[in-house]
Amino acid sequence: MGTMNTKEIIEGAEAALIHTYNRYQIVLEKGDGVRLYDKDGREYLDFGAGIAVYALGYNNKEYTDAVTEQAGKLIHTSNYFYNEPAVKAAQAVTKAAAMDRVFFTNSGTEAVEGAFKLAKKYAYLKDGSTDHEIIAMEHSFHGRSMGALALTGNRHYQEAFGPMIPGVRFAKFNDIESVKALISDKTCAIILETIQGEGGVYVARPEFLKEIRSICDDLGILLILDEIQCGMGRSGSMFAYQQYGIKPDIVTVAKALGCGIPIGAFLAREEVAAAMVPGDHGTTYGGNPLACAAAVKVFELFEKLHVLENVRRVGAYLSDRLEQIVADYDAAVAHRGMGLIQGLELSVSPKDVIAHALENGLILFSAGTNVIRFVPPLVITERDVDECIGKLRKSLDAVL
Numbered sequence: 001m002g003t004m005n006t007k008e009i010i011e012g013a014e015a016a017l018i019h020t021y022n023r024y025q026i027v028l029e030k031g032d033g034v035r036l037y038d039k040d041g042r043e044y045l046d047f048g049a050g051i052a053v054y055a056l057g058y059n060n061k062e063y064t065d066a067v068t069e070q071a072g073k074l075i076h077t078s079n080y081f082y083n084e085p086a087v088k089a090a091q092a093v094t095k096a097a098a099m100d101r102v103f104f105t106n107s108g109t110e111a112v113e114g115a116f117k118l119a120k121k122y123a124y125l126k127d128g129s130t131d132h133e134i135i136a137m138e139h140s141f142h143g144r145s146m147g148a149l150a151l152t153g154n155r156h157y158q159e160a161f162g163p164m165i166p167g168v169r170f171a172k173f174n175d176i177e178s179v180k181a182l183i184s185d186k187t188c189a190i191i192l193e194t195i196q197g198e199g200g201v202y203v204a205r206p207e208f209l210k211e212i213r214s215i216c217d218d219l220g221i222l223l224i225l226d227e228i229q230c231g232m233g234r235s236g237s238m239f240a241y242q243q244y245g246i247k248p249d250i251v252t253v254a255k256a257l258g259c260g261i262p263i264g265a266f267l268a269r270e271e272v273a274a275a276m277v278p279g280d281h282g283t284t285y286g287g288n289p290l291a292c293a294a295a296v297k298v299f300e301l302f303e304k305l306h307v308l309e310n311v312r313r314v315g316a317y318l319s320d321r322l323e324q325i326v327a328d329y330d331a332a333v334a335h336r337g338m339g340l341i342q343g344l345e346l347s348v349s350p351k352d353v354i355a356h357a358l359e360n361g362l363i364l365f366s367a368g369t370n371v372i373r374f375v376p377p378l379v380i381t382e383r384d385v386d387e388c389i390g391k392l393r394k395s396l397d398a399v400l
């Protein structure tokens with residue numbers, strides 16, 4: 001098979017793929033460090049990391065070697081057998097999250113599905129009823145499969161796919177009274193992102209999260225934290241909730257867990273995890289040795305490369321630079337975030353700014369309707385931030 005040029009690839013994609021994305025007219029070919037290269041050799045500084053996935057940056061040799069070595073041994077086993085990488089990955093992720101047990105999935109949305117089922121099963125074992133409710137947040141994002149979609153507080157995503165799974169009620173993020181107003185004796189769980197990502201980078205206020213935790217404790221309701229985007233070091237701690245002094249009952253992880261190889265997980269404390277027994281849940285690929293070997297190496301490299309320290313230091317630096325942009329540009333109205341998940345809210349759509357930045361070799365994603373999102377690889381340096389801010393300012397000057 002011959003290789004395809006940029007035009008052939010783009011035309012081929014538009015002819016053969018179901019049209020669920022409007023893509024940039026760029027064909028990415030390889031990456032190195034925090035930079036990506038397209039098929040025509042153009043270089044991009046990457047502040048998107050494949051949507052908060054590539055925490056270690058591109059072409060990390062130790063990571064690639066670990067994946068390659070495992071691929072040469074065994075990629076898949078089915079869950080009727082044990083495999084060593086899955087056990088090592090389970091030990092690493094439960095330790096990092098301070099949870100007791102884990103179930104591995106292939107994606108974020110599947111992790112949310114599993115968490116949703118676990119919460120329902122736990123409540124069912126307690127009172128035998130099957131009409132439990134779950135409280136989720138407006139402007140949340142939990143994934144595209146039917147369960148996760150039902151929990152996603154965005155009518156636009158749900159509209160055509162009704163009816164949604166019943167029993168989901170939506171409260172306002174960071175508004176404790178709106179949560180309290182929805183609680184009933186049917187409530188089995190409250191689910192939220194510790195830092196809302198897709199919704200526009202909104203950080204849970206400490207009082208809000210702590211109060212939810214204490215309501216859950218008082219009423220025997222499970223707290224599910226979706227850390228698929230903000231977890232795995234992005235907030236400056238391994239999981240964002242660790243900076244709040246609370247623990248969820250169930251936590252979902254994905255995106256950076258495999259740093260590129262698809263893997264997700266839901267974790268729970270022992271008593272909750274015990275609600276699931278053989279037959280309740282399963283997956284063909286989940287927990288396969290290839291994806292788990294990648295996750296094991298990710299945890300090793302996080303320690304070796306002092307990723308958390310880097311996130312805290314460079315995150316603070318990025319934060320200062322974005323504050324300065326808010327001070328300098330009328331159309332930059334607010335800045336939010338933690339560690340290396342940050343957002344710059346504009347008074348206009350960020351679409352043109354992002355397109356202009358892309359033309360100048362900087363990859364940025366949006367979030368919500370009017371937020372530029374910064375979710376770079378967690379190994380970026382202050383110099384990369386300087387370059388990003390320089391390019392961003394140029395784009396703001398050109399577009400606004």
Ligand SMILES: *Cc1c(COP(=O)(O)O)cnc(C)c1O
Nearest residue numbers: 107108109141142143197228229
């Ligand atoms: C991306 C994301 C998901 C969905 O993950 P997929 O791997 O795309 O299924 C769920 N929750 C949050 C918070 C996310 O950011």
